[in-house]
Amino acid sequence: MKRRTLLASGAAAATAAALGLPARAQSPLKVGFVYVGPIGDGGWTFQHDQGRLAVEAQFGDAVETVYQESVPEGADAERVMAQMALSGCGLIFTTSFGFMDATVAAAEKFPDVKFEHATGYKRAANLATYDARFYEGRAVIGHIAGRMTKTNKIGYIASFPIPEVIQGINSFFLHAQKVNPEVELVVIWAYTWFDPAKEADAAKAMIEQGVDVIAQHTDSTAPLAEMAKTPGVIGFGQASDMAEYKPSPRVASIIDEWSPYYIKRVQAVLEGTWESTHSWGGMTEGEVVIGEMTDAIPEEIRAEAQGMIDAITAGTYHPFTGPIAKQDGSVFLAEGEVATDEQLVTMNFYVQGITGDIPS
Incomplete structure (x- = not known):
């Protein structure tokens, strides 16, 4: 220590x-x-x-x-x-x-x-x-993925089957599908937060299946290192910028900016005002940040992604806005309906269009 x-x-x-x-x-x-x-x-x-x-x-x-x-x-x-x-x-x-x-x-x-x-x-x-609210960032990179894939196969390296990860998978796919109805999603569960060998193997397996855009919900840079071996395959920084892989394969990133929260909570203890609370911040609070979108992303797509960032930050767009159906075809959200926090934190299903099962 x-x-x-x-x-x-x-x-x-x-x-x-x-x-x-x-x-x-x-x-x-x-x-x-x-x-x-x-x-x-x-x-x-x-x-x-x-x-x-x-x-x-x-x-x-x-x-x-x-x-x-x-x-x-x-x-x-x-x-x-x-x-x-x-x-x-x-x-x-x-x-x-x-x-x-x-x-x-x-x-x-x-x-x-x-x-x-x-x-x-x-x-x-x-x-x-x-x-x-990591799912906000997943919406943005999902849009980029749907627009940039040439094989119509995108991938998601998942850690554990908890609501946070399932939210991310669904948000990523929904926004890729909105701009590319032909897109298919390959999900590989690594069952780890940090294991560079497993993460690299997952990326390699996806690439061998024809996936050319990969997102990850694991913590190391190993997937990007694996992507770098295959020209034309791109991905995104996860949790931090992972800038060493710019301008490609890392074409953008989801950055978790914890500093404002940590400073606020330490300040509360020092002032004697700390209380037990629950905080769930996102782009509006500056806790979810999209890192630099490099020139590997065409200018038009960068502009579209920035528009989504601006709308989410302003509170005029929510990534889980209906109509959205569950994998089995049943209604999750009706036209114009926005998911509640309770629905998000208990999410345990794939949305329609994703194949395969969520591990139990």
Whole structure:
């Protein structure tokens, strides 16, 4: 575990005064981050760690941050959280869906510590949850995929069959299909958040099936590295920009910008105003960002994608707006009907046009 060096209390007091914080902030608030992958994954964990660094930059001597990377989802996670709490952490962020039950257990054992769990739904008086509307970004890259595929075969490397991932698959396909009714979607379940070998194998298998545009809901850059071996195959950065693969195969990206949320929640603890809440921000809040669309995307398609970004950000377009049917043909949303958050967070079906089954 890496830790930030404690600085002198006098310097901490000066920083607290500059920030307008109460006197009790003179002892640095210790903030812990529990990561499912390595901070060098280039994707999900890397981006969360950028948020941690933003907290340090914002608050300086008023905070101390610690993190543990590559924590397995399960009993090990609860032990890591307990160690952080016992070491003096007053606020702990746990940054993967599979940490949910461990976070609940740790919050029960340490009622004086505030916990925040990413992408989960179980809350308590000292346990908040936060998420991002990733499906908004999937709509944009789905549009790009539908417009740019030459084989009419697009792919999605999925991690685990949870609502967040199913939302992404459906949003990606719906928006590809809107601009290209002939498009087919190949889904491969990797059953991992971070395993470069499995992720690369999934991309390779898709390419061998004729897929020429690939999205991923896994955390490493391995799929893009595999795409780079085959001219004409393109993909997208996931969770972070993955800019090293610009201008192609990475032609755009979905960036999870956690910094504003982390700064806001640390500020609340320092001010004594923290409450257990659920946050689900998206493009409007600046938490879901589409990275640079490179010149590998024709100008006309870039303009179309930007129009969608602008509409989602302004709140004039929702990616799940009817008519939308489920895979079995039954109605999910009628003409003009917009999905509720409850419908989205419980999504457990494919939309019409996607073949195959969701694993149980």
